Amino acid sequence: MEPLLGADEILSLQREVKRKPAPGAAFKDTVTPFKELRFLVIEDQEASRKTLKMCIQSMGGFSIEIAVSHGDAIFRIKNNVPDIIICDYILGDGRTGQQLLEELRHTATLPNRVVFLMVTAERSYEQVVSAVELTPDDYVIKPFSPEVLGLRIEKAVQKKLAFRTYYDLREAHQFDEAVQELDAMLARDQAKPYKYDIFRYRAETLADAGCTDEAQRAYEDIIRIHPFPWAKAGLARMLHRKDRLPEARATVDEVIAMSPNYFEAYDLKAAICSDSGDYAEAQKTLAHAAERAPRNWSRKRTLSTVALHNGDFETATAVMRDVVVNDAAGGASLHDSLNMARCALAGGDVEAAKAAMHAAAKTNLDNVGDAERVEFECVLAVLEGAAGAARYERICRTIVRLSELPVQTAVDVARAALAFYDRQTADRVIEQMLGGKQARLAFQPLLGIYKLHGLEEPFRKIQNRAALKRLHK
Amino acid sequence: MTPALAPPDEGFIDVLASGVHDTKNTLFDALSRIDAVRNTMAASAAAPTESVTLLDEAYVAVERSAERLAKLLSAYRLIRRENPVVLLPTPLGDLAEYVRLRAAAEWQGTAALVVGPVVDDVWIMDRELIADCLVNALTNAARYAGSKVTLELRAESDWLSITVVDDGPGYAREVIGGRTPSGSIGLFIADKVANLHERNGQRGTLALANGPAGGAVFTLTLP
Incomplete structure (x- = not known):
């Protein structure tokens, strides 16, 4: 097979490779860059693993590591970041390569310089690629020849090289310079094949830089060329950020209608609905996505919280139990245990709530932030009954120090304050929440707590007062 | 230049597609069995050359038929818009x-x-x-x-x-x-x-x- 890259690119790639720590494969003089690169093949089927390995070897690849599952892949990538990842879409155990890619990108485990190539027999995966915001560098449809795989890798490597300055700037959070680099690329003839990537990176970088108006315009410009679902989702995200919730919701609804398999759009819709105070729709949206991608535990955690705020403690409990049983190797986290306790409390199951708090107390509480400490102490105090009064009083000193409470913290404080007949603190917290930016988000769960104590009327009075204040701002 | 072909009557297609789908799967199944026999024969020095050649031809014939049926199914999906274009x-x-x-x-x-x-x-x-x-x-x-x-x-x-x-x-x-x-x-x-x-x-x-x-x-x- 002929060398797949030009001489300049080979030199450039070799410089890139040499900059990195020793990867195991020696940096000898080579005729083909593939010999210099470290490959990671992620595939759960042995026969396909062998085929892929033979393909890479036939292209001159030498250093090939194998991962047989989602977890194995994450472990290997964290230990030794490869240059090229070739990942099968179906990873077994209900996991997909797309989920792995999203997890790697969300946790910043995958540097931009690494090529991620998806291999799939599913034509339906193309629908996913055309929609989602986090895409692989390319994909190959099975069956394919080693030459086709080689071509895809070569093109992906060329693209990585073309964007390397931009990647460095973006990773260094030098957003202005990153956008300037993209603008400069757009003027270069060599960058012509990448013009849509440039448009997309530009919008994303502006969004990362907090330039919401400019990012919104950039997404609108892209949509005018073609209504890519990811661009519409980007636009919905910017509208959400600007608190233009009805428009954001209409836009994300269009995305879901266009791409029903684009699950991140469901997460975005749920966030928009929650911020609008529409927990019922948020729960419905997340439940739909969770049913179709049952191993996305992060989404299920959100679903449980949203269901709890929506007053559906049965669903909240069932989902949280699923999370704790299936995604808590090494014991439940403080966050999960607290959520379990809240669900049990809402359902009136005090023993289950105590068991969950027992698990919470076993986690490392030394490094938790003030808000999480307040949540822990307040839930525990309520469960201790009269004996918890002293604990509640102690934590009140921290509560007054916190200027803006997260919604969940405010709910835990209000619950504890009312349990210990401290109406003053409870009323102060709800007035603060209903008068602030998180009013719509906080309204329903706080009302639920007041209703439990037969205090809906005073709640409504505070609500009116807070609304008046917001109007006069 | 003349515009291309008019589609066939779609009324027949659903029934045909189901039969084509099953037949295609049967052929791919047969293909994997022929392949297994081929591999066994390739590993055996005693296998008669003529049989190996005939089996190779059978493999190609079945493969072609299966691929042709797969193409027919692609056409069906395009008509039914089950497989819309990904732009x-x-x-x-x-x-x-x-x-x-x-x-x-x-x-x-x-x-x-x-x-x-x-x-x-x-x-x-x-x-x-x-x-x-x-x-x-x-x-x-x-x-x-x-x-x-x-x-x-x-x-x-x-x-x-x-x-x-x-x-x-x-x-x-x-x-x-x-x-x-x-x-x-x-x-x-x-x-x-x-x-x-x-x-x-x-x-x-x-x-x-x-x-x-x-x-x-x-x-x-x-x-």
Whole structure:
């Protein structure tokens, strides 16, 4: 097979490779860059693993590591970041390569310089690629020849090289310079094949830089060329950020209608609905996505919280139990245990709530932030009954120090304050929440707590007062 | 140029598709069994050469039949819109290279494959479906071409024109007349695929014609 890259690119790639720590494969003089690169093949089927390995070897690849599952892949990538990842879409155990890619990108485990190539027999995966915001560098449809795989890798490597300055700037959070680099690329003839990537990176970088108006315009410009679902989702995200919730919701609804398999759009819709105070729709949206991608535990955690705020403690409990049983190797986290306790409390199951708090107390509480400490102490105090009064009083000193409470913290404080007949603190917290930016988000769960104590009327009075204040701002 | 083929009556298709689907799966199953026997025989020094050759031929025959049925199913899905196009920005240079590689792997005959002018641009299209159509058109052309088959990609205002030209005897009259000849699944799919490419209210087309010197000219035009 002929060398797949030009001489300049080979030199450039070799410089890139040499900059990195020793990867195991020696940096000898080579005729083909593939010999210099470290490959990671992620595939759960042995026969396909062998085929892929033979393909890479036939292209001159030498250093090939194998991962047989989602977890194995994450472990290997964290230990030794490869240059090229070739990942099968179906990873077994209900996991997909797309989920792995999203997890790697969300946790910043995958540097931009690494090529991620998806291999799939599913034509339906193309629908996913055309929609989602986090895409692989390319994909190959099975069956394919080693030459086709080689071509895809070569093109992906060329693209990585073309964007390397931009990647460095973006990773260094030098957003202005990153956008300037993209603008400069757009003027270069060599960058012509990448013009849509440039448009997309530009919008994303502006969004990362907090330039919401400019990012919104950039997404609108892209949509005018073609209504890519990811661009519409980007636009919905910017509208959400600007608190233009009805428009954001209409836009994300269009995305879901266009791409029903684009699950991140469901997460975005749920966030928009929650911020609008529409927990019922948020729960419905997340439940739909969770049913179709049952191993996305992060989404299920959100679903449980949203269901709890929506007053559906049965669903909240069932989902949280699923999370704790299936995604808590090494014991439940403080966050999960607290959520379990809240669900049990809402359902009136005090023993289950105590068991969950027992698990919470076993986690490392030394490094938790003030808000999480307040949540822990307040839930525990309520469960201790009269004996918890002293604990509640102690934590009140921290509560007054916190200027803006997260919604969940405010709910835990209000619950504890009312349990210990401290109406003053409870009323102060709800007035603060209903008068602030998180009013719509906080309204329903706080009302639920007041209703439990037969205090809906005073709640409504505070609500009116807070609304008046917001109007006069 | 004459517009391409009219679709067949869709009323029959659901029943046929179900039968085609089952038969295709049975053939792929048979293929894996033949392959297993082939591997066993290849490992055995005692296997008679004639049997090995016959088994190789049976393998190819079953593979061809299974692939043909798979193509029929693709056509069915396109009609039923179960498999709508996936529009992604595709650099045209990459597309030409991808198509060339795939066509070369299936090339039959002695004609040369020439990749002619390819406009340096990116087009929003379904890369895989368009590549399938072009590989099919190129390998088909190779069977009839005299000395060469040419692939060209040109941009004309808001349209991309992809042409496969050969120097063979050209299309039969009924093909360019717009009637569905037997064995034209590839052309039928290409016509559907082109038509499913829609942008700003404009749809793609397939046109079949014979060139001034007589060779076949297959042109996909995409908005």
